Amino acid sequence: MSSSSTSPGRDSKARAADAKPPMREALVAAAFQLFLERGYEQTTVDDIVALAGVGRRSFFRYFPSKEDVVFPDHERCLADMTAFLAAGTGDEEPVGRVCDAARLVLGLYAENPAFSVQRYRLTKKVPGLRAYELSVVWRYERALAEYLRARFASRRDGNLRADVIAAAVVAAHNNALRSWLRSDGQGDATAAMDHALGLVQSAFGTAPPPPADERPEDVVVVVSRRGAPLWRVVQEIESTLTRD
Amino acid sequence: MSSSSTSPGRDSKARAADAKPPMREALVAAAFQLFLERGYEQTTVDDIVALAGVGRRSFFRYFPSKEDVVFPDHERCLADMTAFLAAGTGDEEPVGRVCDAARLVLGLYAENPAFSVQRYRLTKKVPGLRAYELSVVWRYERALAEYLRARFASRRDGNLRADVIAAAVVAAHNNALRSWLRSDGQGDATAAMDHALGLVQSAFGTAPPPPADERPEDVVVVVSRRGAPLWRVVQEIESTLTRD
CATH class of the missing domain: 1.10.10.60 (Homeodomain-like)
Known part of the structure; x- marks a missing residue:
């Protein structure tokens, strides 16, 4: 634009x-x-x-x-995030992509820990700023959700899935960010963020398929009732293992 | 209180x-x-x-x-939700419990569809009301998260998990609610809500164990490389099926 x-x-x-x-x-x-x-x-x-x-x-x-001076870089960061999401080839695993987009916001805070901690304390004390921050967070969440809605457009529950994952990513991001801010910007913000976003990826993400030459040997899974006779189980496995 | x-x-x-x-x-x-x-x-x-x-x-x-007259019943509903969560025995499956708590909010809207649709249209048009609504939604989300934090207190990542699940429940609830409001309160709000919350439960929930007399026959799962020799697979199954 x-x-x-x-x-x-x-x-x-x-x-x-x-x-x-x-x-x-x-x-x-x-x-x-x-x-x-x-x-x-x-x-x-x-x-x-x-x-x-x-x-x-x-x-x-x-x-x-006056509120905007408290969050001087969020417009730039929102623009960066939107540009990052738009710049993909469309082949990226979608949940991983929005997690990476959320990491851009952490970067904004980690750039200047002293300022970020100061602002965190101020925002906690002033209800008007808290409300302003909620509206900023909402805009990030919508940017992630819009990207996911487009990526999930062919799914019947695409919009629902997009909204839920965007909210989960934002909540995980904010949990890790606030822990770091409460520690006065000490500690490893990146590791905490990876852990937090990992929870969302394990709940909703699908790992991209590995390159063909790195695929592990095929695996066969057989599910059987404990009470089934052994010969029946063996027959089932044999036919599975020898199937083309 | x-x-x-x-x-x-x-x-x-x-x-x-x-x-x-x-x-x-x-x-x-x-x-x-x-x-x-x-x-x-x-x-x-x-x-x-x-x-x-x-x-x-x-x-x-x-x-x-003036904002509060637009959302006249949310204080009551928040209090009802908090009371519902506090009234549990502590044995309930936690994710299912917060989903049921979210259904109380749907009930508030479904009580009076015409009023809910009117308010939805008004809120979309007035930025100040949108901001107010975000702060109301935030309070619901915190009520769910506080409950989950207590239930997950023994987990190392309990707070993170609580925040992420609370956000996912709220996003799923709002997705279903808004679809229903956009349809002018036509359609089956309860079915849409069950479907939306089902996504969160399948991602994060653990079904409670069924009563002992309703448990299905045990199931044995064997995972094997396709290339494993058949005798090795059969040996593994045999030892599993006959294990106490």
Whole structure:
């Protein structure tokens, strides 16, 4: 959707966002300093721009509202995730693909552990931010679900399966992320995430078939009642083992 | 937590809520009439109380805010769900139990299909209500997750499993509920819900053991490489079938 042109006519907002200019970062830093000193509710946009030494228009150029300064990178991350999902060949195992997409969000948090922990504590204390975060999480979940709905389009229960798996992935991701944030960003976030997403993959995923030259020798499974006579069981196995 | 006493000293709010007095229902009816005629944002609490013929204080006695009049029964339903989960003996299969808890919410919608469909259409149109609904859904999800966390307390990954299953149950429930609402409350909501929750149960549930007198004859499963010699397979089966 966004232009990949680098011509001078390119939208200046997009260029500014790509370059992460000091002004945007200064606004985030000023906002968090004030949120921690005075509390979120007691801090106004005017306070933030005064501390950052810029005008109100500059604030609203980067952030639609005060809530958005608390989650400054989620729009970019949502766009990255959507692009990642769209970039597949369509042959990827779908559940593994949405798990990898969820790992992009972890990456955003792990980039800057101190900031992520600060924000986690702030969000827990301010009900309005908690509600805002729920709406952000919902958008991630919908992005995963839309991808899965397309991949499962030929299944009769495709939409249901897509919605359930997307919700399970988001819940697993958030469980691992919150454990890591509660540990003050200590510990191995990636290992915790792999473990959490592994639960979803084992419940819903189908491993891709291995390359032909790596396939293990065929396996035969025979199920029999314990009370069946042995000759009947042997006959069944023999006919299975010798079948083409 | 709430008193079951019927003495005159009982909290009048609780008594009023139990009895579903005409005033509360009149406020909901007036609110929806205005929301549909003028739109949600254009309707004030003053408009609602004027149409219902009551004072502002009466409105706020029943509803903390204008959003709450759109979801008048969720507090009761959340309380019912929490009570249902707490009332178990602790022997119930946990995933089946949270699925049954989710069915209580469907019951709330199915009680009054016309109202539920009206609200669904309104919620889709008003972003503020959508956000409010997300916070309600989150509370249901937490109630299910808290129950599962307690049931899975002895498992190392109990909290993770609880969060993932709670999210999957809520997503399955909402998928079935929304399909039913989109069909204008036609169709068999219960069958759709059973199918949706069945997906979660098959992914995460463990069926309870049947009573001893209903257990089917034991089954023996033998897994063997196709290339194994027949005598080796027969030996294995024989020793399994004759084992105590």
